[in-house]
Amino acid sequence: MVQYLATRLDVSFSALSDATRRGVLEQLGRADASITDLAEKFQMTLTGMKKHVGVLEQAGLVTTEKVGRVRTCTLGPRRLEDETAWLERYHQLWDARFDDLEKVVQALKRKEKLDGRKK
């Protein structure tokens, strides 16, 4: 499970490792946009923007559709998978947290026993 998750997340992570690509996702979170719009917004060439969108598309974070001469970008189908990843991460956090809580509670229990004996 963990390895599967790690492999799949790797693709997303390398897609997200670039500030422009994160900006593109943020932008698409607000509204769909064409590659031309995005290139303008991020002040880069069409070719450069196409490359970034291609990486995001491969990671499933963005989908594109060409209508006439315009390629429109929208946020991709990864949301459901992200939900799984998020819950998995949330679960791991709480599991680790409770493991540490268990240690604190055991130490307090020992201390209470000791104090009890002293009385």
Add this chain to the structure above:
Amino acid sequence: MDARNESQVTPMNNRTTVERQSERELVVTRTINGPAHIVFEAWTKPELLKQWWVPKSSGLSLISCEADVRVGGAYRLVFVHGASEPMAFHGKYLEVTPCSRLVWTNEEGGDAGQVTTVTFDEKAGQTLVVLRELYPSKEALDAALASGSQAGTLETFEQLEEFVVTLAAT
């Protein structure tokens, strides 16, 4: 993700379960091997809380932990992740019932944060901890869950990235 299918909690089983129990709510459960008054103490004394609230695997370090655990009292936890700017998680306690129940707000994301309720239920020397995170709306929880493709929460993905990198290296 078999943990999500187990809504029934067996007290002797000390596994952590996480479940989306309704449109607006996430529920985490775990049984801790100790009486409720001790578990409650570990949640309410800052010097104890800071020993377990931030596990190493999270990649975060806690730099300060203040918790004034009484109704209306505030808490503030400040973390750093690597060389990042410190992040503060803060809110206030809405309910404090010794040894059985705590309710607090989460205000770092603005006023419409989730409300966390944790209950402690002791049975035969063990304590079932049930933690509920109630979001203000279905949309708010959906947005949190879909955070991978949402703006503003990308930094949590970066934390996960570090975690995964650590995982891959071991």
